[in-house]
Amino acid sequence: MDGNKLTKNKNGHCYNRALLMSRAFLDEKGDVQLLYASIDSLRLNPKFIDDTNQLYADHCIVEVTSEKSNHFIIDTSTGFVYDKKIYWLMEHPKIRKINKKDSIIKFIESEEY
Numbered sequence: 001m002d003g004n005k006l007t008k009n010k011n012g013h014c015y016n017r018a019l020l021m022s023r024a025f026l027d028e029k030g031d032v033q034l035l036y037a038s039i040d041s042l043r044l045n046p047k048f049i050d051d052t053n054q055l056y057a058d059h060c061i062v063e064v065t066s067e068k069s070n071h072f073i074i075d076t077s078t079g080f081v082y083d084k085k086i087y088w089l090m091e092h093p094k095i096r097k098i099n100k101k102d103s104i105i106k107f108i109e110s111e112e113y
Contacts, residue, residue, distance in 0.1 A: 017076035018060040022104050031065040033100050035073075037093035058096070061087075 018034055025032035036058060042048050043057035062074040063084065071084035087093075099107075 014060045014075075014077050018062050018074070019104070019107075021062050021074055021076055023108065025062075025064050026101065026105060026108075028064075029067045031101055032104065033063050033098055034104065035061050035063050035093065035095055036097040036099075037061065037091075037095045039091040039093050041091060059093075061093075 022032050022034055037060075038055075038057040039059045042059055048057065059075075059077070062076070064072045064074065066072070073082045073084050073087040074080075075082065075087070082090075
């Protein structure tokens with residue numbers, strides 16, 4: 001995948017849901033970005049372990065930074081909003097890619113979306 005370009009992934013609904021959720025924050029004064037990461041709840045779950053696919057534990061979450069610099073994580077798979085510090089303690093995400101607000105806007109405005 002091109003690091004400067006958003007793509008629709010096919011191995012989970014979190015990618016599309018996170019993109020849709022991020023749209024709600026594009027006009028806000030704070031910041032929003034999509035984080036692609038391997039997380040413990042997928043990486044350590046025997047039901048999901050797949051040694052043939054290095055991205056089996058990959059997940060997409062939305063990070064929102066409020067105008068007051070509060071950091072929140074929206075996990076569209078669980079439907080919960082977490083304080084970023086708590087989410088990091090629970091999931092130990094290993095970030096492989098970040099799409100910032102301007103990349104999200106460009107992707108949404110493109111014909112690919």
